[in-house]
Amino acid sequence: MKRIKMAMGIILVVFFAGAWSPGIQFFATGLSFASTSFSIAPINPDFVRHMEQKQLAETLGVVIKEGITPSPFSFPDFHARVSSISVQTLPSSFDLRSEGRVSPVRNQSPFNTCWGFATIGSLESTLMPGETRDFSEYHLVYTAYSGPESFTKTSPSQSVFNQGGNYIKSTALLSRWTGPVNESDCPYDTTGTLVPTGSAPPRKHLTDSHFIYDGQLSSDDVRPSIKAAIQARGGTASMMYWDETNYYESGDVHSYYYAGSSGPNHGILLVGWDDAYPRANFKVSPPLDGAWLVKNSWGTGWGDEGYFWISYGDAALQAAVVFESENPGDNERIYQYDPLGIVLNVGENGGANPTLWAANVFSSASDEELRAVGFWAIVPETAYEIRVYTDVPPENPVGGSLAGTINGTAPTAGYHVFELDSPVSLEGGSRFSVVARITTPGFGYPLAVEAPLAGYSENAEASAGESFVSLDGSGWTDLAVELEKANVCLKAISAAAPSPSPSGGGGGGCSVLAFPAAFLLLVPLLILQRK
Numbered sequence: 001m002k003r004i005k006m007a008m009g010i011i012l013v014v015f016f017a018g019a020w021s022p023g024i025q026f027f028a029t030g031l032s033f034a035s036t037s038f039s040i041a042p043i044n045p046d047f048v049r050h051m052e053q054k055q056l057a058e059t060l061g062v063v064i065k066e067g068i069t070p071s072p073f074s075f076p077d078f079h080a081r082v083s084s085i086s087v088q089t090l091p092s093s094f095d096l097r098s099e100g101r102v103s104p105v106r107n108q109s110p111f112n113t114c115w116g117f118a119t120i121g122s123l124e125s126t127l128m129p130g131e132t133r134d135f136s137e138y139h140l141v142y143t144a145y146s147g148p149e150s151f152t153k154t155s156p157s158q159s160v161f162n163q164g165g166n167y168i169k170s171t172a173l174l175s176r177w178t179g180p181v182n183e184s185d186c187p188y189d190t191t192g193t194l195v196p197t198g199s200a201p202p203r204k205h206l207t208d209s210h211f212i213y214d215g216q217l218s219s220d221d222v223r224p225s226i227k228a229a230i231q232a233r234g235g236t237a238s239m240m241y242w243d244e245t246n247y248y249e250s251g252d253v254h255s256y257y258y259a260g261s262s263g264p265n266h267g268i269l270l271v272g273w274d275d276a277y278p279r280a281n282f283k284v285s286p287p288l289d290g291a292w293l294v295k296n297s298w299g300t301g302w303g304d305e306g307y308f309w310i311s312y313g314d315a316a317l318q319a320a321v322v323f324e325s326e327n328p329g330d331n332e333r334i335y336q337y338d339p340l341g342i343v344l345n346v347g348e349n350g351g352a353n354p355t356l357w358a359a360n361v362f363s364s365a366s367d368e369e370l371r372a373v374g375f376w377a378i379v380p381e382t383a384y385e386i387r388v389y390t391d392v393p394p395e396n397p398v399g400g401s402l403a404g405t406i407n408g409t410a411p412t413a414g415y416h417v418f419e420l421d422s423p424v425s426l427e428g429g430s431r432f433s434v435v436a437r438i439t440t441p442g443f444g445y446p447l448a449v450e451a452p453l454a455g456y457s458e459n460a461e462a463s464a465g466e467s468f469v470s471l472d473g474s475g476w477t478d479l480a481v482e483l484e485k486a487n488v489c490l491k492a493i494s495a496a497a498p499s500p501s502p503s504g505g506g507g508g509g510c511s512v513l514a515f516p517a518a519f520l521l522l523v524p525l526l527i528l529q530r531k
Helices: 007-019 045-059 114-125 137-145 167-175 223-232
Strands: 038-040 093-095 194-196 205-216 236-240 247-250 253-256 266-274 291-295 307-311 318-326 332-335 344-348 355-363 368-377 382-390 401-410 413-426 431-439 447-450 467-470 490-496 510-512
Touching: 093 223, 114 137, 114 167, 114 236, 114 266, 114 318, 137 167, 137 194, 167 205, 167 318, 167 413, 205 223, 223 236, 223 266, 223 318, 266 307, 344 355, 355 490, 368 382, 368 401, 368 431, 382 413, 401 413, 413 490, 431 490
Parallel strands: 253 307
Antiparallel strands: 038 344, 093 266, 194 510, 205 318, 205 413, 236 266, 236 318, 247 253, 266 291, 291 307, 332 490, 344 447, 355 431, 355 467, 368 413, 368 490, 382 401, 382 431
């Protein structure tokens, strides 16, 4: 196993420190509402900073290969309580491997696809021990940056496999039913020349992406929730800052502790913990005993057969996300306008009201039954009331007949699918609406919205008459008129007669095709740091 070299990475960091300053504003969102009734929550400052640095790098001809990249949306500083994750007791140590709930260690080399491996690792773990699956990381990453419903390539000169990603992107891809496909349908190709063909269906449908916490995991009050997620749900995707100089390996000790201020650059999977893991087992002693057990994606020849321990006190360990799924139903169909998922969140102007109404209007493709809805909860314990209307007139999502309802509370932040109290019959070609009243306790921007954002989601599209927002549930505003090419992140799932591949989703086998020559040219590697 090659050791990770840092020299060129350090040189590049010094270069950016001298060439870029916060006063140079390369990045602007260009997003704003036409009226003053609604407003957008502030964009994640880490994303803005990242985009400014990326644009400067492109201007100067500097190429950076990345693993984890920030999203323009970031969850508020809330975390799910232990009680909401259904765990009675938390032992002082725990290891999913001893329960047969971790899939084998795999190798992301030679690409920066760690975020895809952590996502798929969680998706596989949450099915175990009852079901053992091997899903394709290659397919997930490829579809993020190639095709008509792909995100923007953040590094245009790099291949699709070195663009980096995050768990919000993973959720968007899986929630639209772009996978997961089996590894045998689309195997990991180290040449990067395999192209998904769409011949294989998704083998599971995402039901939940539990964002247990989106901030740093070093605080004592967050730790029980992360432990509960691992024990009750399974492997939990996280991210860290990898710097080889902080890794310690001696005998059976394989540990890591970082005390600096850099943000995450590498995706990992948390699969256990040990409260008594000694501080003395690290190269530099952290402030407390205890560590998380990490499944890495650099093969079994690295670390402790692919595993290592990261300190509870690590300064850059961030985020805890669990991906859960179920078998696709017979002839299921998904209605959606948000293939790129949440890009920003919206509220009443000024963010003073935790409640907002939203609606999507769809036209049914056949005689079918509407059975479930999917949406994003911005904070834990988000309260929702969902209504389904049939025979809906244009420009009035509540003007038809009320045909179905559901209400409840989302236990965690993230994307969730909820079944209606009873199915709603739809006639082929008829217009129906899914209307949501969403309340986010303690937070004034309750609505998840997809919109085109330079450097992230430029392929987002929307038309008038699709998505609507309201302050009170009676007076409705067409979102695409107020915010260009924006749609509400609100999906409808039905069971229909046999038909071609589900709307907005798709699977993908792979075939060997020739990429353009420019794609196959490798640019000089300026950062040799593993991401």
